[in-house]
Amino acid sequence: MIKFKEGNLRVPRLQRPVYVVAGGMTDFRKRYTEKATEELVVEAARMAFEENDLKVSADELRGMVNFCVYSQFADHFGDQLLAEARVHDALGFDPLGNFGVKTGGATGGSSVLAGMMAVASGYASCVPVVGWERMDEVGTREGNAYIASAADKNFESELGWIYTSYYALMAQRYLHENDVARDVLAKIAVKNRGYARYSPFSQAPLDITEQDVLESRFVSDPLSFLDCCLMSTGAACLVLADEETAFKISDDPIKLTMGAGSHTLRTADRRDMEIPLLPNETPDLYKDYKWEYPGFSSFLAARMAAYYAYNAAGIHDPVEDFDLLETHDAFTISDIQTYEDIGLRPYGRGREFIESGDAYFEGKLPTNLTGGLLGTMHSVGATGIFQIVETMWQLQGKWAKYHADPQLWQRFGKTKPEQFRDLQVKNPRRACTVSHAGTGSHVTVSVLEKVTKEYHHEPA
Amino acid sequence: MSQPETRRPGVLPLRPTVDGIVTLDGSTAKLDGDNPMVIQNPKAFVHHHTYGNLTPFFQGLAEGKLLGTRNPRADAPETRVWLPPRVYDPDTWEKMEWAEVEAVGRIFTHTTVIYPGALFRASVPCPLISVEIEGVCTKLMSYLAEGEPEIGMPIKARFNTENPTHTILDLSWVPA
Numbered sequence: 260m261i262k263f264k265e266g267n268l269r270v271p272r273l274q275r276p277v278y279v280v281a282g283g284m285t286d287f288r289k290r291y292t293e294k295a296t297e298e299l300v301v302e303a304a305r306m307a308f309e310e311n312d313l314k315v316s317a318d319e320l321r322g323m324v325n326f327c328v329y330s331q332f333a334d335h336f337g338d339q340l341l342a343e344a345r346v347h348d349a350l351g352f353d354p355l356g357n358f359g360v361k362t363g364g365a366t367g368g369s370s371v372l373a374g375m376m377a378v379a380s381g382y383a384s385c386v387p388v389v390g391w392e393r394m395d396e397v398g399t400r401e402g403n404a405y406i407a408s409a410a411d412k413n414f415e416s417e418l419g420w421i422y423t424s425y426y427a428l429m430a431q432r433y434l435h436e437n438d439v440a441r442d443v444l445a446k447i448a449v450k451n452r453g454y455a456r457y458s459p460f461s462q463a464p465l466d467i468t469e470q471d472v473l474e475s476r477f478v479s480d481p482l483s484f485l486d487c488c489l490m491s492t493g494a495a496c497l498v499l500a501d502e503e504t505a506f507k508i509s510d511d512p513i514k515l516t517m518g519a520g521s522h523t524l525r526t527a528d529r530r531d532m533e534i535p536l537l538p539n540e541t542p543d544l545y546k547d548y549k550w551e552y553p554g555f556s557s558f559l560a561a562r563m564a565a566y567y568a569y570n571a572a573g574i575h576d577p578v579e580d581f582d583l584l585e586t587h588d589a590f591t592i593s594d595i596q597t598y599e600d601i602g603l604r605p606y607g608r609g610r611e612f613i614e615s616g617d618a619y620f621e622g623k624l625p626t627n628l629t630g631g632l633l634g635t636m637h638s639v640g641a642t643g644i645f646q647i648v649e650t651m652w653q654l655q656g657k658w659a660k661y662h663a664d665p666q667l668w669q670r671f672g673k674t675k676p677e678q679f680r681d682l683q684v685k686n687p688r689r690a691c692t693v694s695h696a697g698t699g700s701h702v703t704v705s706v707l708e709k710v711t712k713e714y715h716h717e718p719a
Numbered sequence: 720m721s722q723p724e725t726r727r728p729g730v731l732p733l734r735p736t737v738d739g740i741v742t743l744d745g746s747t748a749k750l751d752g753d754n755p756m757v758i759q760n761p762k763a764f765v766h767h768h769t770y771g772n773l774t775p776f777f778q779g780l781a782e783g784k785l786l787g788t789r790n791p792r793a794d795a796p797e798t799r800v801w802l803p804p805r806v807y808d809p810d811t812w813e814k815m816e817w818a819e820v821e822a823v824g825r826i827f828t829h830t831t832v833i834y835p836g837a838l839f840r841a842s843v844p845c846p847l848i849s850v851e852i853e854g855v856c857t858k859l860m861s862y863l864a865e866g867e868p869e870i871g872m873p874i875k876a877r878f879n880t881e882n883p884t885h886t887i888l889d890l891s892w893v894p895a
C-alpha cells in the first residue's frame with residue numbers, strides 16, 4: 260500500500276512491559292568446522308544463562324522458561340529443515356512449545372519481536388530467543404547464490420545471483436541523487452572494521468584506511484569487497500521476561516520495545532509515495548524533496564519500523580534520545596540509507612551523520628561499536644540477537660566484562676590485542692538496534708532502555 | 720578374481736558415486752577432512768517451477784514482446800502498468816489484464832557485476848540495469864547487452880527469440 264488508513268498506523272501498545280535479562284554468543288568465523296551447530300547453540304545459551312551475573316542459577320533459569328523462539332534464516336545453509344527441533348532438543352527444552360521465525364536478514368530481529376509479543380501478551384513469562392546460521396557448508400559463491408534465492412526468483416535472482424549487485428543498484432542511484440562520493444561510504448567500512456578489533460567475537464577485525472576501501476576490488480560497482488559484510492557461522496542467545504520474572508532473574512534488566520515494517524521484495528516495485536514522518540520531522544522538511552520516495556535510495560520498511568518503535572517507546576529525537584545504536588551494516592550504502600530512514604538526519608543528508616563524527620565512539624550517537632556486520636559477524640539468524648545482546652551489555656555498563664577479559668579472547672583461540680581500547684559508552688540510558696532483510700523487505704527497530712528503580716513495581 | 724556379492728535379497732547393489740550427483744542408494748559421502756570429520760553431501764535436484772498465470776510474460780519475451788499487466792478498472796488506485804506483471808492487483812486483489820508495453824525506456828540505475836553468485840549464467844563483467852519505462856508504475860531489472868550504462872541513458876529492448884531460456888535473461892537492452 261502507498262496510502263495509509265487509520266488502522267495501518269496504530270502504534271503498538273504492549274499489554275505489559277518486556278525485558279531482556281541475559282545474553283550470550285559464540286565467536287564468529289567464516290568456517291567453524293570445529294563445532295556442530297548444536298554445540299554452537301548450547302555454548303551461546305550457556306553464556307547467557309551462566310555468565311550474566313544473574314540472581315538465579317542456570318538450572319533455576321531453565322526451570323523458569325515456558326516458550327522458546329528460534330532464529331535461522333535459511334534451511335539451505337544448514338541443509339537441515341526443522342533445525343529448530345534439533346536445537347530445542349539440544350537445549351533440553353522439550354516438551355515446551357517453540358517455533359522458528361524467518362524473515363531473511365531480519366530473522367534475528369523478528370525472532371526477538373516474536374518473543375516480545377509472547378511475553379507482552381501474557382502467553383509466556385520467560386522466553387529464550389536463540390539464533391544461528393551455519394554458512395560454512397558451502398563456498399562463498401554458492402552462499403551468495405543461496406542468499407540471492409531471497410530475491411524474486413522469476414525476475415531478479417538470475418540477474419547476478421548475488422545481493423551485492425542488488426545493493427549496488429541502490430548505491431549507484433543514491434550516490435547520483437545525493438551527490439555523495441564513495442569516500443563517504445568508505446568511512447563506514449573503516450569505522451566498523453576498526454571497532455571489530457576490540458571484540459573477541461569478531462571474524463574480520465581490520466585496521467584499514469579509506470584508501471584501502473576505495474582501492475579494494477569491485478564485487479559489483481560501486482561496491483567493493485570492503486563495502487560488503489561477512490558471511491559467518493556462529494550463534495547468539497538472549498532471554499526475555501516479563502517485569503516480575505525479570506527482576507527475579509536480574510538486578511539490571513533492560514526494557515525492550517520493538518516495531519516492524521516491510522516493503523516489496525523487488526526494490527523496483529516500490530511506487531512513489533509521500534514520506535511518512537517520524538516524531539522529529541515536520542511536513543515542510545520535505546516540501547522541496549525532488550526524488551521519488553522511497554525509490555532506490557530509501558528503505559520504507561526501516562522508516563515504518565522506526566515509526567512504530569519510536570512512538571511506542573516515546574522516542575522523539577533518536578540522536579538526542581539514544582546513547583548508542585547498532586545498524587544492520589550489511590553494506591556501507593545500506594548503512595547511510597538507514598541513517599535517514601530512522602531519522603538521524605533528514606532524507607538526502609545521511610552523509611552528515613558519519614561526517615559530523617556523531618557515529619563514532621564518544622560522538623553523539625556511537626554506532627556499531629560491536630564491529631557490526633562488516634567487521635564482526637553476519638551469521639544471519641544470530642545477527643539481530645547479537646546486536647541486542649551487545650547493546651544490553653553496554654546499557655548494563657558491562658562492555659569490559661565481555662570484551663576486555665583476556666580469558667574470553669583465549670576461549671576463542673585469540674590473544675587480546677596489546678593496543679586495546681575500552682568502548683564502554685559513559686552512562687548510557689537508551690539504545691537502538693536495527694535488523695534488516697532483503698533490499699529492505701523486512702526491518703525491525705528495537706528500543707532498549709535501562710530502567711531505574713521507580714520503573715520497577717514489586718509484585719503484590 | 721571378483722568377490723561374490725554378499726547382500727540381502729531385494730536390496731539393489733551400490734552404484735558408484737557420481738561427482739555432483741546425490742545417490743539415493745546409500746552410497747557413502749566423500750570425506751573432506753577427518754578432524755573434525757567433514758563430509759561432502761552433493762545435491763543436484765531439479766525443481767519444476769511454475770510461472771502460473773505469469774506465463775504470458777515469458778512467452779511474450781520469446782516472441783519479442785514486452786507484456787505488463789494493468790487493472791482494467793478506470794477508478795483503481797493504480798491504473799498504470801505493472802512490469803514485472805502481477806496476476807492480481809496488490810491494491811485491490813482484482814484480476815489484471817495484459818498490456819503490451821513499448822519496449823523503450825531509460826536507465827534508472829545500474830551496476831556492473833564482476834563477482835556473481837554460483838548460479839549466474841551470463842558472462843562477466845555484466846552491466847545490470849534498472850529500467851524506467853513511461854506509463855509503468857514500477858522499474859524492471861535487466862541487463863545491458865551493449866554499451867556502457869549511464870543513468871538516464873535511452874535504451875531499447877532486445878529479445879532472445881532464437882533460443883529462449885524462458886527466464887528473465889531472454890530480455891536485455893541496448894542503447895536506443
